[in-house]
Amino acid sequence: MSDPRHYQIAVLGSLLAYGCLALDFAVGWHQIVTLVLVALGTQMLASRWVDIPFDWRSPLISSLSLCLLLRTETASATVLAAVITIASKFLIRLRGKHVFNPTNFGLIAILLLDAGWVSPGQWGSAALAAFAFAGLGGLVVFRARRADVTWAFLLFYPALLLARAIWLGDPMAIPLHQLQSGALLLFAFFMISDPKTTPDRRSGRILFALLVALTAGFIRFVLFQPNELLWALVCCSMLTPLIDRMLPAERYRWQTAIPPLSDSDPTAFRVQPKGVLAS
Amino acid sequence: MKRQILLAVTTLCVALIAAPPVAAFCGFYVAKADTRLFNEASQVAIARHDGKTVLTMANDYRGELEEFAIVIPVPTLLEREQINVADKRLLDHLDAYSSPRLVEYYDENPCRRRFDMLKVAPMGRSKTADVAEMEARARSLGVTIEAEYTVGEYDIVILSARESDGLTTFLKETGYKLPSGAERVLGSYIRQDMKFFLAKVNLEEQARQGTTYLRPLQVAFESPKFMLPIRLGTLNAEGQQELFVYTLTREGRVETTNYRTVKLPTDVDVPAFVKRDFGKFYKAMFEEQTRKHDGRVVFQEYAWNMAWCDPCAADPLSRDQLQQLGVFWLDESPQQFGGQAQQVFITRLHLRYDGKRFPEDLMFQETSDNSNFQGRYVVRHPFPGYGDCERGRRYREQLPERREKEAQTLANLTGWEIGDIRARMEGEGVEFPADAPKEPWWKRIWN
Incomplete structure (x- = not known):
């Protein structure tokens, strides 16, 4: 388990099994198979195109995340989601780094195209403990230097919900209910934590977490739109290159056997087996 | 430092898991004087498209009409034309159309090959001050009477307020008996920039109408908020309340985003005696399923394109009926199926709620899911x-x-x-x- 992505695959797979068996997720086996195969296939073709070795882990993680979050009616939407998710890693790049968390980008693209939906309420509140432990365990094994973004987000966003409740004079049951959300934990542990699309320096990541929390609050409580976390992440990811420029630091690399190359190298893809969790 | 932060956050997470939910409030109806309100089964139809919402609200109020008074938080101020009184039969029809249904089959002679579907039994739910003075006083309490209308048998007042204590005092002085905790909830709505819609029964108008029951109230407004304020109602209600929400949308199914939406078990064979006790069966099933989910879910009981049904518990609503329910986008869509309504997708949601399990107002989203779902139970003879x-x-x-x-x-x-x-x-x-x-x-x- 030298590569934290193996652990992520196991956790995401277990959550998916739990969701399908215990929570009756509206995702069929054919959708799961389609998402996984199309994601792997797209990664394979794209790897060949840019001439880097094929790595199955990242696309598998991306596709499992899509299985957990994306709900579609048609097979074409399912295929499209997997293609957009993986292709975004190869096509939308800045300074040798992909800009968006691939799953996040794929989900938002499908929402914009009105080809599918995300059910933030699907987890209920019973799954909370399982989630929290999976996430905490993940961070322990992960030991990635990027766990700070998760902690920072889990500090800022609840603080925001709490502050709002105090300002409105609402009982604590309301922010607690808002926090007992599987969607929130999945986002915090498995999406915003993506080391490939968060700023390189710690201070940058904490700033990033703050921006995501504030944007999500704005979308939820001012614009009254659902899926505020996904929208907030996609908006703030566009600022990551700017934060990296202001607060430069060394680029994150997965703990794999592939020798690192310099960022200036035109084949710099090789040093960046893409994405964590949802990448 | 790092360890401290980690510890703090971990503590927070544990607190989230372990903290017992704090009781809160919900609902629509606020008692006037000391009347007990029977608002255990409210029905709400929400027609919504493109940020425009038409709410139709009915409850099975059985108390004295002069005691009836409701306070509804609404997102915007309402002009006279934005308020209407609807025919109760619209909601009854909506209820009948979307009800769980019992289907009866008679086995064919096993030695012959034939298959007949004989009968569909629709399942209805069990039967289912002086102005100038008032304005001056309101002003002194930081309450603005934005408008007053008489619509059908209702006297309606639209209020906005700056502070909850002023509003609470004003409501109490005008004869509303507010349950404890109301001030807090009203304060929250004031800060969320909500306005208040007050309705009482105008007995003269009521007598002129000649009806013995209260007709559903309708309001139309434009707001990005796709929600239903349920917090006020749990303040005065005893125990849990029953709520049916029918959404009429253009694209697809509606679900709650802050509570889990679960499909009611369906398509199962049940013993023949259920036919005689279908009402009891439905009630018991709903209660048992609610219990199994710890009372924290919203049940989806029906989701269907309004153009048809199979089997039909009642005919789909006509174009005219849909329009009365606020489906305003019909003119834009092409007519099909012999003029029957198209581009209207109905979702029937059913929940039993109290302040403990449903502390927050219901938030909805429309999905692009237009697959059909119905509660269907089969008796095979x-x-x-x-x-x-x-x-x-x-x-x-x-x-x-x-x-x-x-x-x-x-x-x-x-x-x-x-x-x-x-x-x-x-x-x-x-x-x-x-x-x-x-x-x-x-x-x-x-x-």
Whole structure:
């Protein structure tokens, strides 16, 4: 388990099994198979195109995340989601780094195209403990230097919900209910934590977490739109290159056997087996 | 430092998991004077498209009409034309159309091949001050009477307020009996920039209408908020409240985003006696399923394109009825199916709520999911004859097992005692496997 992505695959797979068996997720086996195969296939073709070795882990993680979050009616939407998710890693790049968390980008693209939906309420509140432990365990094994973004987000966003409740004079049951959300934990542990699309320096990541929390609050409580976390992440990811420029630091690399190359190298893809969790 | 942050956050997470939910409030109705309100079963239809919402609200209020008074938080101020009184039959029809249904099949002669569907039983739910002075006083309390209208049998006042204590005082002075905790909830709505819609019954108008019940109130407004304020109602209601929400949207199914939406169990075979007690069955099933989910879910009972149904518990609503319910986008869409309504997708949601399990108002989203769903329960009557053939013999042998399965299903769905169910079925001449010697497994291999 030298590569934290193996652990992520196991956790995401277990959550998916739990969701399908215990929570009756509206995702069929054919959708799961389609998402996984199309994601792997797209990664394979794209790897060949840019001439880097094929790595199955990242696309598998991306596709499992899509299985957990994306709900579609048609097979074409399912295929499209997997293609957009993986292709975004190869096509939308800045300074040798992909800009968006691939799953996040794929989900938002499908929402914009009105080809599918995300059910933030699907987890209920019973799954909370399982989630929290999976996430905490993940961070322990992960030991990635990027766990700070998760902690920072889990500090800022609840603080925001709490502050709002105090300002409105609402009982604590309301922010607690808002926090007992599987969607929130999945986002915090498995999406915003993506080391490939968060700023390189710690201070940058904490700033990033703050921006995501504030944007999500704005979308939820001012614009009254659902899926505020996904929208907030996609908006703030566009600022990551700017934060990296202001607060430069060394680029994150997965703990794999592939020798690192310099960022200036035109084949710099090789040093960046893409994405964590949802990448 | 790092460890401290980690510890703090971990503590927070544990607190989130362990903290007992704090009681809150919900709902629509606020009692005036000391009348008990019977708002246990409210029905709300929400027609919504493109940020425009039409709410139709009905409850089964059975108290004295002069005691009736409601306060509804609304996102915007409302002009006279934005308020309407609807025909109660619209919601009754919506209810009948979307109700869980019992389908009855009669087994064909096992020695002949034919299949008839005979009957569909629709399942209805069990039957289902002086102005100038008031304005001056309101002003002094930081409450603005934005408008006053008489619409149908209702006197309606639209209020906005700066502070909850001013609003609370004003409401109390005008004869509203507010349950404890109301001030806090009203304060929250004020800060969320909500306005207040007050309605009382105008007895003269009511007498002129000649109806003995209150017709549903309708309001139309434009707001990005796709929600239903349920917090006020739990303040005065005793125990849990029942709420049916029918959404009429253009693209697809509606679900709650801050509570889990669960499909009601459907498409199962149940014993024949359920036909006589279908109302009880539905109620028991709903209660048992709610209990199984710890009362924290919203049930989806129906989701269908309004153009048709199969089997139909009631006809789909006509174009005119839909328009009365606020479906304003019909003109834009092409007419199909002999002029029947198109581009209207209905979702029926059903929940039993209290402040503890539903602390927050219901938030909705429309999905692009337009797959159809209905609560459908099947009674299969066995073929009465013996069926004079090999297949007929096997058919008879399988019947007891089938009955047992139906009994188990019913017990599982409703929480009824399996023994009682079996006894009731046996009273109707049904046999169970224990009474029927089983055929050896190898008999059917080569024969």
